[in-house]
Amino acid sequence: xxxxxxxxxxxxxxxxxxxxxxxxxxxTFLAFVVQVVFRYVLDNPLGWTLEACLTLWIWLVFxxxxxxxxxxxxxxxxxxxxxxxxxxxxxLALISxxxxxxxxxxxxxxxxxxISFYSIQDSATLGIRMDYVFSVYALFxxxxxxxxxxxxxxxxxGDPPDPVVTTP
Amino acid sequence: MTLSxxxxxxxxxxxxxxxxxxxxxxxxxAVVYLAMKGQDLGLAAEQIIQGLYNxxxxxxxxxxxxxxxxxxxxxxxxxxLKFCMALVGRFRGGLGHVxxxxxxxxxxxxxxxxxxxxxxxxxVIQMMTQGNRYPRGYAAAITAAASTxxxxxxxxxxxxxxxxxxxxxxxxxxxGGILPGILMGIVLMMLNYRVARRRNFPVDTAVPMRExxxxxxxxxxxLLMPVILLYGIYGGATTPTEAAAVAAAYALxxxxxxxxxxxxxxxxxxxxxxxxxxxxxxxxIGGALILxxxxxxxxxxxxxxxxxxxxxxxxLAFLLALNVLFLLLGCLLDAxxxxxxxxxxxxxTCRALGIDxxxxxxxxxxxxxxxxxxxxxxxxLFVLNAITGIPLREIIAEIxxxxxxxxxxxxxxxxxxxxxxxxxQMFGYAGK
Numbered sequence: 001x002x003x004x005x006x007x008x009x010x011x012x013x014x015x016x017x018x019x020x021x022x023x024x025x026x027x028t029f030l031a032f033v034v035q036v037v038f039r040y041v042l043d044n045p046l047g048w049t050l051e052a053c054l055t056l057w058i059w060l061v062f063x064x065x066x067x068x069x070x071x072x073x074x075x076x077x078x079x080x081x082x083x084x085x086x087x088x089x090x091x092l093a094l095i096s097x098x099x100x101x102x103x104x105x106x107x108x109x110x111x112x113x114x115i116s117f118y119s120i121q122d123s124a125t126l127g128i129r130m131d132y133v134f135s136v137y138a139l140f141x142x143x144x145x146x147x148x149x150x151x152x153x154x155x156x157x158g159d160p161p162d163p164v165v166t167t168p
Numbered sequence: 169m170t171l172s173x174x175x176x177x178x179x180x181x182x183x184x185x186x187x188x189x190x191x192x193x194x195x196x197x198a199v200v201y202l203a204m205k206g207q208d209l210g211l212a213a214e215q216i217i218q219g220l221y222n223x224x225x226x227x228x229x230x231x232x233x234x235x236x237x238x239x240x241x242x243x244x245x246x247x248x249l250k251f252c253m254a255l256v257g258r259f260r261g262g263l264g265h266v267x268x269x270x271x272x273x274x275x276x277x278x279x280x281x282x283x284x285x286x287x288x289x290x291x292v293i294q295m296m297t298q299g300n301r302y303p304r305g306y307a308a309a310i311t312a313a314a315s316t317x318x319x320x321x322x323x324x325x326x327x328x329x330x331x332x333x334x335x336x337x338x339x340x341x342x343x344g345g346i347l348p349g350i351l352m353g354i355v356l357m358m359l360n361y362r363v364a365r366r367r368n369f370p371v372d373t374a375v376p377m378r379e380x381x382x383x384x385x386x387x388x389x390x391l392l393m394p395v396i397l398l399y400g401i402y403g404g405a406t407t408p409t410e411a412a413a414v415a416a417a418y419a420l421x422x423x424x425x426x427x428x429x430x431x432x433x434x435x436x437x438x439x440x441x442x443x444x445x446x447x448x449x450x451x452x453i454g455g456a457l458i459l460x461x462x463x464x465x466x467x468x469x470x471x472x473x474x475x476x477x478x479x480x481x482x483x484l485a486f487l488l489a490l491n492v493l494f495l496l497l498g499c500l501l502d503a504x505x506x507x508x509x510x511x512x513x514x515x516x517t518c519r520a521l522g523i524d525x526x527x528x529x530x531x532x533x534x535x536x537x538x539x540x541x542x543x544x545x546x547x548x549l550f551v552l553n554a555i556t557g558i559p560l561r562e563i564i565a566e567i568x569x570x571x572x573x574x575x576x577x578x579x580x581x582x583x584x585x586x587x588x589x590x591x592x593q594m595f596g597y598a599g600k
Contacts, residue, residue, distance in 0.1 A: 022439035025230060025446065032231065032413035039410075050224070057227050058220050061454065064447020065191070073444060074189030075452050075502055079544055081187030096188035099179075103196040106203070110210030137217050144192065 017067035024063060028056040047125045055123070055133050062136040066143030071097075071151065089161040097148040097155065104145045111141055172204035173466050180459075190505060191448070194455030201462050212458050219457035220450065224409055225332055229453075230446035231412035232325055236278035237438045237445075238419040240287030243429040244390045248273055249291060251387035258374035261364025263302065264310050265357055267292045271314035272353045275321035276394025277415065281540050284318040285311060285548045286555060293556050301370045305562030306363075312548045312563065313356055313570035316537040321349035323397060323412065326503055326536060329453070330529045333460070333512045337526075338408045339401050340592040344530040347591055348581050352534070355573040363569070389422050402595060449504065456508030463513065473516040483521040487528070487582055490514060491535055495575070498539020502547060506536050524599060526592055527585045534581060538574050541567055 035049035071093075081092055115138055118130035155161060179200045183193035198212040220226065239245060249270050256265040267288075274288050289311040296307035319326045322342035331338040363369070375383070384391075396418060400411040423430040463469065476486065497506055511532060518528050540548045543564045553560045581587050589597065 018440050021443040021447070022436055025234065025439050025443045028227070028230060029234060029413065029416060032227075032410065033417050036410050036413060036417075053227055054221055054224070057230065057450075058217060060230065060443060061220060061447050061450030064443055065451045068444050069189075069448055069451075071189060074191060074448055075504070076187055076189045077184050077500070077502075077545060078187040080185055092186040096183060096186055096193075099183060099196050100188065100192050103199040107199050107209035107212060110208055111213040112210075114208075114210035114214050133221075134217050137213050141213070 017063075021060065021064055021068050024056050024060040028053050028060065031056065051123055051125045055126075055128070058133070059136045062140035066136075066140040066147075071148075086161060090155055093161040094152060094155050097151045100148045101145055101152060104141050104148075108138075108141055108145070112138055170466065172201050173462065175204055176201035176462060189451075190502070191451035191455040194452075194459055198455075198458040198462060211461075215458045215461045216454035220454055223332060224407075225328055225338065226450075226453065228323075228328055228409040228412035229325055229449055230442065231409070231416045232278065232280065232323055232328075233283070233445050233449075234438065234442045235412065235416040235419045236280055236283035236287065237442050238416065238423050238430070239274075239277055239390075240283065241423065241430060241434055241438055243427050244419070244422065245270075245274065245288050245291060247383075247387045247427075248390055249288070249295070251383045251391075253372075254375035254380050254383045257372050259361070260371050261360045261369045262372045263292070263296045264306075264360035264364060264369070267296070267310055268314045268317075268353050268356045268360065271311075271317050272321060272349065273391065273394075275318040275349060276397070277390070277419070278318055278323070280325050281315045281318045281537055281548055282551055285315040285551050289315060289552060290555050293552070293558070303562075303566070304556075304558045305566040308549075308552045308556060308558045308563040309566035309570055310356070310360060312541045312546070312552055312567060313574060314353075315548055316534075316540060316574065317349050317352050317356075319537055320345045320352060320530075320534055322346065322394075322401075323408075323415070324533065325449075326507055326533045327529065328408070329504060329507045330511065330533060333508060334515050334525055334529060336529055337597075340526050340595070340597045341529050342398075342401065342408070343592040343595055343597070344526045344588045345533070347587050348530055348534055348577070351580065351587060352574060352577050355577045356570065359569060359573045389426055393418060393422075452502075452504050453508060456505060459509050460512055463509070469513050469516045472513055473520050476517045477520060481521070483523050484582075486517070486521055487523060487531070491531065491578065491582060494532060494535045495538065495542070498536055499542045500545050501539070502545070503536040503540055506539065507532070524585060524589065526597065527588045530588045531578065531581050534574075534578050538571060538578065542571060543567070 031049045031052045035046060035053075038049070039045040081089060084092065115131050115134045118134055121130045122128065123130055123133060176197045180193055180197035183196060184190055188196075195212055195216070199209060202209050202211055249266065252266045252270040252273065256262065256269050259265055270288055270292065271284055274284055278284055293304070293307045293311055296302040297304045322345055324342065324345060327341045327345065328338060330336070331341055393415060397411050397415050400414055401408050420430075424435075481489075494506065494510070497510060501510075518525065540546055543549065549560060549563055549567065552558065552563065589599070593599070
């Protein structure tokens with residue numbers, strides 16, 4: 001597969017991740033509207049909407065955290081970082097990224113056993129297995145390890161410490 | 169304080185200071201703590217997942233974000249500005265007043281200062297700086313200052329977060345913000361009036377009074393939004409989270425059908441941007457929840473309460489000292505972290521001293537909002553700098569006077585709790 005093909009696949013994946021994120025939010029919003037309409041207009045409250053919203057909400061946060069937020073999109077305190085020259089920045093970025101990778105990697109097995117422990121429980125109204133509901137955190141943890149691991153590789157290879165900002 | 173907790177704090181401060189994303193820095197330091205304690209490392213994930221999954225109140229956060237973004241994208245801000253222009257544009261420093269009043273009205277629809285600064289701010293600053301009528305630093309500074317009213321007049325994302333950590337009623341908190349928000353608007357307009365006279369800012373041609381009814385009609389559906397929202401919550405009709413959904417749905421209907429200012433593509437972009445914003449706020453909330461768990465298991469809040477009890481500090485002195493501390497922390501930390509991590513440390517002390525938790529909550533949220541515009545770390549200043557290109561130096565040179573009057577307003581709220589509590593009491597709040 002050539003470079004062009006890889007880039008195209010990547011672009012498609014990114015678009016897909018975006019669409020899933022936007023879809024999750026749209027679904028949360030819709031479920032709420034359904035809930036409000038059924039409870040207040042039709043006077044026939046639904047039980048499942050609440051649970052659907054809570055499930056969608058954690059999926060939205062961790063999906064977004066795993067695939068939609070680059071290092072520069074997070075809330076961060078970057079004044080010191082910005083004030084440093086490129087060499088110091090590279091070191092700081094390396095320390096940040098490495099600590100993230102190590103902490104997430106070290107806690108991954110325990111995290112996974114916490115999630116898989118919930119396979120014995122189904123959710124209250126929709127009856128979805130809770131380990132499926134919570135599994136998005138594992139996605140987030142693995143996504144974070146990969147993203148920052150790749151950043152470590154790039155920094156060591158000599159790429160500039162500031163990732164290219166792709167979104168305005 | 170145990171060694172594990174000390175190391176956890178050290179990791180947090182070092183990582184945060186060198187620019188590590190705050191949410192991830194909090195998770196990393198939590199893992200450090202658990203490892204040192206020899207506890208299950210999966211606890212970090214457990215706390216963050218359960219914390220987010222079990223809080224129905226937090227669901228209002230993405231919905232308020234969507235509502236604000238929809239209103240920014242449609243022509244709603246535009247119509248509001250025209251309405252405010254007709255209302256207060258005729259006075260000296262008119263556009264400054266328009267800026268403040270528009271922010272107060274907009275505050276009734278959005279719960280985030282940054283959203284207000286981005287949406288309204290961009291347009292108002294353009295209007296003010298056209299033909300060099302106002303110094304651009306001044307235009308940006310008054311916009312920044314006015315945007316802090318956004319989360320004080322309900323709805324308010326920071327107040328939702330405060331309600332979460334302090335276990336107080338979000339309804340009464342929202343009501344408690346109404347008068348303080350108006351007070352902040354008044355002090356900003358007084359300052360603007362003085363500065364405009366002293367520096368001889370231009371007077372705009374007055375919009376003829378006979379046009380006011382038409383402009384009001386055009387802005388009316390947008391002006392109705394806060395009414396719907398407040399009625400929903402205080403009429404007891406909906407929960408605050410449902411009210412947030414209704415608000416977002418109403419904004420969508422207005423923008424798409426009534427004002428016809430929203431394409432499908434634009435809607436997709438709004439959803440995508442709101443998802444990113446919600447995820448980034450959600451992760452910070454999650455990170456703060458783990459830290460809360462650690463702070464609680466170290467029994468820090470009770471230690472603080474006990475120490476304060478021994479000192480026999482009068483409640484007012486404690487409140488004043490705490491506000492000074494928060495103003496200083498606000499120069500460095502962001503509001504979400506302050507409210508979720510630092511506030512819980514002092515909640516037991518406040519209760520022990522008999523300080524009203526609604527009063528305390530509103531005061532602290534106002535304080536944290538002032539923190540959004542205090543250099544060196546003032547997120548609203550950065551946002552305005554990024555979207556308008558006005559140099560930070562010029563904004564900062566003008567911002568101090570606004571910070572001074574806002575702190576004066578804060579002092580009034582601290583000294584006279586009635587400013588906060590009068591409205592909630594009218595709606596049946598019994599106090600404490």
